[in-house]
Amino acid sequence: xxxxxxxxxxxxxxEGNLSRAAKELATSQPAVSAQVKALEEELGLALFERxxxxxxxTPGGVQLLEDALAVIGVAEGxxxxxxxxxxxxEGIVKIGALSDPAILRLGQILTxxxxxHPGLVPELHHATSGNLRRELLAGNLDCAFILGPSEDxxxxxxxxxxxxxxxxxxxxxxxxxxxxxxxxxxxxxPPGCPLRLSSQALFERKGCAPSRVFxxxxxxxxxxxxxxxxxxxxxxxxxARWAQDRGKCRIWEGDGVETGFALVWRKGQGExxxxxxxxxxxxxxxxxC
Numbered sequence: 001x002x003x004x005x006x007x008x009x010x011x012x013x014x015e016g017n018l019s020r021a022a023k024e025l026a027t028s029q030p031a032v033s034a035q036v037k038a039l040e041e042e043l044g045l046a047l048f049e050r051x052x053x054x055x056x057x058t059p060g061g062v063q064l065l066e067d068a069l070a071v072i073g074v075a076e077g078x079x080x081x082x083x084x085x086x087x088x089x090e091g092i093v094k095i096g097a098l099s100d101p102a103i104l105r106l107g108q109i110l111t112x113x114x115x116x117h118p119g120l121v122p123e124l125h126h127a128t129s130g131n132l133r134r135e136l137l138a139g140n141l142d143c144a145f146i147l148g149p150s151e152d153x154x155x156x157x158x159x160x161x162x163x164x165x166x167x168x169x170x171x172x173x174x175x176x177x178x179x180x181x182x183x184x185x186x187x188x189x190p191p192g193c194p195l196r197l198s199s200q201a202l203f204e205r206k207g208c209a210p211s212r213v214f215x216x217x218x219x220x221x222x223x224x225x226x227x228x229x230x231x232x233x234x235x236x237x238x239x240a241r242w243a244q245d246r247g248k249c250r251i252w253e254g255d256g257v258e259t260g261f262a263l264v265w266r267k268g269q270g271e272x273x274x275x276x277x278x279x280x281x282x283x284x285x286x287x288x289c
Contacts (some may be wrong), residue, residue, distance in 0.1 A: 001042050003075055006068045008035040009047060013065050016054045080273060090119035093274040096132035096144025097124050103238065103261075104145050108285045109278075117277055128217060130192035136266060142275050143265040147236075148194025155270055156262040157279060159286055163237040164198050164259055166252040167222075167244075169229040178206050178254065185231030186210035187222045195219070198257040199234045205255070223248055 011021040012032065022029045040047050047061035057065065097104055106124075113120055125135065129146040136144050137153055150156045168176060168184075182203075188210075189195045203209050214231060216222055222233040227248035234257070235243070243249045263282050265275050 001039060003072070005035050005039045006072055008032055009039055009068050010065065010072065012036055012048065012055050013057055013061065016056065018055065089117045089273045089277040091274060092121045092123050093143075093278055094123045094125060094141045095278060096135060096141045096146070097126050098129065098132075098145055098147070103236075105285050109281050112281050112284060113277075116281070120274065120277055122278075128189065129194045130190060130196075133192070133264070136264065139266070142269070142272075143263055143278050145261070146194070146264055147261055148197060148259050150262070150264050153267050154264045155267050156264040157282065158260055158262045159282070160261050162259050162261050164195065164234050164257040165237050165240050166202075166232060166254065166256070167226050167235050167240050167249040168232050168252055169226055170247055170250055171229065172232075172250055176252065178208070181210075181232050181252070182206075182208045183211055185212040185214055187225045187231045187233035188213045188215055189222075190215060190217065194259055195222075195234050198259055202234065202255065202257050 008021065008025060011024050012018065015021045015024060018029045018032050022032045025032065036047065043064070045060045045064070046058050047064065048055040049058055097106065110122060113122060125132075125141060125144075127135065129148055132141065132144040132146050133151055133154070135141045137151065147162065166181065168181075186199070188199055212231075214225070216225065219235055219239055222235060223239070223243045225231065226233055227243070232252075235249075237251075237256070240249065240251050244251050263279065265279075269275050270279065
């Protein structure tokens, strides 16, 4: 039997229809029918029950489908391993990213990726760190750049420490103390987000809580709301200085919070070719190798 026959068997089983399977395989319906028939003759077993409604697996076909999938998986794994041994990495790699590409050095990483791995296609997914962690654990991403701690089930490559600072409306008085900040509306982020967790840690350290919290999704929204005088918030220091230089906020000169910035991936997936390629690219750009 041939590998293409097994792929055809799987496609027909999945679609339940010869014409749809042919479309998926980019071939003709007679070719699909002939491949299924040849496989059935070689196995000496009917794989499908044919009817006007389509193709349904026989009990034997159901059992052999698992074996076909296993054989295809082994073959694809062997090809991927061979490419890896040759230093060739191909396919889509789904990378979670924060909304600010400059801090990630994404331009440098993507340029180097084109040079080293022309067959690798980075697919960027922008979200908050909390959402990126959830998507990664759900298997919807291969790796991600996040702020703050990781969770069980993730491994990480720490890139740098970051300072978070409190930002006030641009017209806030010069002598604003923490008691005054606690009376302001706090512009915060969703539960699980590193900015939210860091804000909570800061307030706990100060022994108080904000009087009101307005929740937003991204840092730039915090900037605009603080600029409008709607309250105070916590930002990465680089973002805060950018906003302060443009008259959108004033950095409070009191306490701040330190947090980590890292590339993370699911535990046990670090040596997968596409994830390993991204790790190596990040190491090269960030001067870690």
